[in-house]
Amino acid sequence: MFTKGNTSLTRKTKLLPCASSVLLVAAACAQTESSAIPGDQEVHERADALLKQMTLDEKIGQLSQLFVFKEPEKVEDAVAKGQVGSLLFVTDPAVINRLQHVAVERSRLHIPLIFGFDVIHGFRTIFPVPLAMAASWDPSVATKAQTIAAEEASSVGIDWAFAPMLDIARDPRWGRIVEGAGEDPYLGSAMAAAQVRGFQGEAIGSPGHVLACMKHFAGYGAAEGGRDYDASYISETQLRNIYLRPFHAAVEAGVGSAMSAYMDVNDVPATGNRWLLQDVLRDEWKFKGFVVSDADAVKSLKTHGYAKDLSEAAVRALNAGVDMEMALDFTAYARNLNAALNSGKVTLQQIEESDRRILEAKIRLGLFAHPYVDEARAKEMLNTPEHRTVARLAAERTAVLLRNEGNLLPLKNGEYKKIAVIGPVADSQMDTIGSWTFQENLPETVSMFSGLRTRFGGAAQLNYEPGVQISRKFPSFFDEWFPLKPEPVWAPEQARAQFKKALSLAKSSDLTVLVLGEAQNMSGEAASRNSLEFPGQQQQLLEEVTAIGKPVVLVLLNGRPLNITWASQHVPAILEAWYPGTQGGNAVANLLAGDVVPGGKLPISWPRNVGQIPINYSHNTTQSPENQGKRYWDEESAPLYPFGFGLSYATFTFSDLKLSQERIKAGQTVEVTADVENTGSVAADEVAQLYIHQQSGSTSRPVRELKGFERIRLAPHAKKTVHFSLGTDELTYWSSATKSWVEEPAMFDVWLGANSQASLHSAFEVVE
Numbered sequence: 013m014f015t016k017g018n019t020s021l022t023r024k025t026k027l028l029p030c031a032s033s034v035l036l037v038a039a040a041c042a043q044t045e046s047s048a049i050p051g052d053q054e055v056h057e058r059a060d061a062l063l064k065q066m067t068l069d070e071k072i073g074q075l076s077q078l079f080v081f082k083e084p085e086k087v088e089d090a091v092a093k094g095q096v097g098s099l100l101f102v103t104d105p106a107v108i109n110r111l112q113h114v115a116v117e118r119s120r121l122h123i124p125l126i127f128g129f130d131v132i133h134g135f136r137t138i139f140p141v142p143l144a145m146a147a148s149w150d151p152s153v154a155t156k157a158q159t160i161a162a163e164e165a166s167s168v169g170i171d172w173a174f175a176p177m178l179d180i181a182r183d184p185r186w187g188r189i190v191e192g193a194g195e196d197p198y199l200g201s202a203m204a205a206a207q208v209r210g211f212q213g214e215a216i217g218s219p220g221h222v223l224a225c226m227k228h229f230a231g232y233g234a235a236e237g238g239r240d241y242d243a244s245y246i247s248e249t250q251l252r253n254i255y256l257r258p259f260h261a262a263v264e265a266g267v268g269s270a271m272s273a274y275m276d277v278n279d280v281p282a283t284g285n286r287w288l289l290q291d292v293l294r295d296e297w298k299f300k301g302f303v304v305s306d307a308d309a310v311k312s313l314k315t316h317g318y319a320k321d322l323s324e325a326a327v328r329a330l331n332a333g334v335d336m337e338m339a340l341d342f343t344a345y346a347r348n349l350n351a352a353l354n355s356g357k358v359t360l361q362q363i364e365e366s367d368r369r370i371l372e373a374k375i376r377l378g379l380f381a382h383p384y385v386d387e388a389r390a391k392e393m394l395n396t397p398e399h400r401t402v403a404r405l406a407a408e409r410t411a412v413l414l415r416n417e418g419n420l421l422p423l424k425n426g427e428y429k430k431i432a433v434i435g436p437v438a439d440s441q442m443d444t445i446g447s448w449t450f451q452e453n454l455p456e457t458v459s460m461f462s463g464l465r466t467r468f469g470g471a472a473q474l475n476y477e478p479g480v481q482i483s484r485k486f487p488s489f490f491d492e493w494f495p496l497k498p499e500p501v502w503a504p505e506q507a508r509a510q511f512k513k514a515l516s517l518a519k520s521s522d523l524t525v526l527v528l529g530e531a532q533n534m535s536g537e538a539a540s541r542n543s544l545e546f547p548g549q550q551q552q553l554l555e556e557v558t559a560i561g562k563p564v565v566l567v568l569l570n571g572r573p574l575n576i577t578w579a580s581q582h583v584p585a586i587l588e589a590w591y592p593g594t595q596g597g598n599a600v601a602n603l604l605a606g607d608v609v610p611g612g613k614l615p616i617s618w619p620r621n622v623g624q625i626p627i628n629y630s631h632n633t634t635q636s637p638e639n640q641g642k643r644y645w646d647e648e649s650a651p652l653y654p655f656g657f658g659l660s661y662a663t664f665t666f667s668d669l670k671l672s673q674e675r676i677k678a679g680q681t682v683e684v685t686a687d688v689e690n691t692g693s694v695a696a697d698e699v700a701q702l703y704i705h706q707q708s709g710s711t712s713r714p715v716r717e718l719k720g721f722e723r724i725r726l727a728p729h730a731k732k733t734v735h736f737s738l739g740t741d742e743l744t745y746w747s748s749a750t751k752s753w754v755e756e757p758a759m760f761d762v763w764l765g766a767n768s769q770a771s772l773h774s775a776f777e778v779v780e
């Protein structure tokens with residue numbers, strides 16, 4: 013029998029003969045080796061065999077996914093009746109096994125559940141947030157991190173990660189900008205594919221991996237005013253050239269599932285949007301996985317004013333192409349699809365198609381053969397020092413050095429005898445790990461203060477003062493489900509005293525590391541802002557500490573660009589550390605010490621202040637920059653720091669840009685090379701970035717578009733030739749004039765350099 017702890021049925025192990033339960037569907041049980049991932053034909057046949065035996069209620073049941081935050085026993089009955097296909101938010105391996113036993117032993121057809129969870133930037137080991145990962149400009153870092161995240165999550169029985177989040181975001185007010193790769197479709201696509209590879213491994217069903225889920229399909233990142241969940245209005249041109257590109261890259265990389273977004277896009281809710289889910293996703297891109305709705309997004313179709321009731325909501329979502337409904341308590345599908353079928357509003361074939369996609373995923377994942385997890389192994393897996401090392405290396409690669417006047421950094425060991433570490437997030441473990449974290453082991457998280465103390469403590473005395481407290485004006489709905497440890501709020505008098513204490517610490521120290529930014533719950537879902545100022549009294553603290561006249565290093569912990577215009581003029585050194593994860597403090601200490609040289613680059617244009625939003629490097633020109641260059645009379649038109657920007661402790665030069673041809677025909681390729689030299693005195697990384705501009709065409713084209721990048725490491729004075737290709741993939745765009753993908757005859761500018769303002773230039777022509 014399949015009793016708990018029967019390791020013959022645990023994952024990553026060989027399966028003994030397909031056990032005694034005669035009712036266990038033979039076809040679904042055929043997978044006997046965890047390494048033997050069945051082929052398409054076999055998967056199809058096994059799903060077919062199951063479908064033939066399923067009742068309508070069981071078929072509808074597979075399309076339902078429920079949250080389980082607590083009281084898992086409450087869903088057992090529904091699981092036993094085959095009314096649920098998936099659960100999310102269960103993370104205890106014992107509970108997962110218990111519920112899986114109910115599904116496998118008590119449900120009529122023994123169909124296992126698929127367990128989903130938000131594994132966004134780590135499970136137990138927390139990696140830098142996705143925006144930071146994009147700042148590494150190194151997709152292999154994302155693959156490594158998501159491989160480990162998958163390994164840890166799958167060890168407790170999670171089969172499916174609701175990631176990668178692929179929403180292009182150009183408005184830092186939007187809290188969820190932290191979850192994606194920033195503003196650019198090319199960088200976003202590279203990070204998308206890299207994450208899919210990390211989560212899924214070689215193929216869906218690879219041991220120690222999970223099913224990936226690209227989200228939120230599509231257009232969520234353009235929410236009006238940066239207000240979370242608000243409608244977005246995006247032209248088809250922008251959708252295809254910008255917002256959809258990372259999703260397409262994920263499909264090409266073999267992503268197994270997609271999540272439909274919450275909001276309206278061009279007045280049609282993404283979760284009821286047949287154009288997106290059927291025409292683009294399935295018909296054009298040939299996506300073969302399944303689509304789950306975002307939480308309660310099917311029921312929300314009524315809130316949107318798109319469906320008149322939940323029954324119509326269920327019909328419109330299924331008709332649009334949502335296979336599985338994610339819901340907090342009951343699903344609209346469970347309550348309405350039966351009647352909808354009887355009245356002819358949906359067909360049995362549609363329901364079965366959705367079932368087939370879900371069953372196929374379960375078969376590919378090996379859930380029928382290995383439904384349970386090894387609880388003992390989960391414990392081991394969740395305490396792996398090697399994982400923490402990878403997290404530190406990732407954090408070191410993601411930090412971006414924004415300013416370093418007079419080469420204040422790296423800090424020379426022993427030069428500063430007394431170091432003050434000041435700021436409300438400087439010794440906060442929670443604010444070091446960032447937004448989507450539920451399973452972290454907080455005590456093992458290294459705060460900035462703790463990392464700095466370890467690294468510099470031998471030669472210097474380090475002291476910490478928070479200086480100010482920060483908090484949200486309005487709480488998040490997350491606080492209700494995942495209550496934060498309440499911190500006593502300072503009375504006004506105490507707040508003044510704390511501020512003074514921080515100032516006097518800075519005065520009596522030789523150097524201050526100011527760690528400012530946002531608390532963990534100020535970025536992420538339901539965490540949009542109407543300002544980019546430092547929350548609370550942090551700006552005042554920054555100005556007063558700087559006014560003391562001692563050297564100041566500003567370390568930023570945040571999930572979005574903040575207004576650091578003042579700091580960029582007055583504070584000598586600024587390091588953007590994002591939310592760097594479990595090992596954040598050690599990583600930042602190594603960077604400040606120069607043990608590691610910063611090499612990250614901004615994945616977003618950094619606005620001077622909130623009024624410049626949205627601002628992105630890849631805009632159209634529309635008026636001559638020479639004559640009418642100023643877009644505002646009260647502010648510069650350019651961002652504070654351009655997309656792709658980041659300093660190093662070394663310096664680099666780019667030279668000798670060469671194109672293989674001056675003229676090509678559409679369909680041919682130009683090879684681009686240039687030399688990059690480390691002209692500094694330390695080994696360091698540089699990111700070679702290739703940008704193009706199409707000078708004329710059936711529509712206006714952006715001033716620059718990223719079309720290639722490579723992060724390279726160079727010893728002092730070493731030189732390397734970087735190589736890129738520009739062909740159909742890079743030169744094709746969606747034209748609003750022809751309503752098609754075009755590669756047009758035109759002159760193309762090419763720039764190669766260290767950021768989106770690179771000046772090394774050449775050009776070539778595409779002829780008919």
Ligand code: BGC
Pocket residue numbers: 130174227306307537
């Ligand atoms: C978020 C999704 C997430 C889901 C499940 C939703 O509120 O938008 O990104 O995957 O919850 O937690």
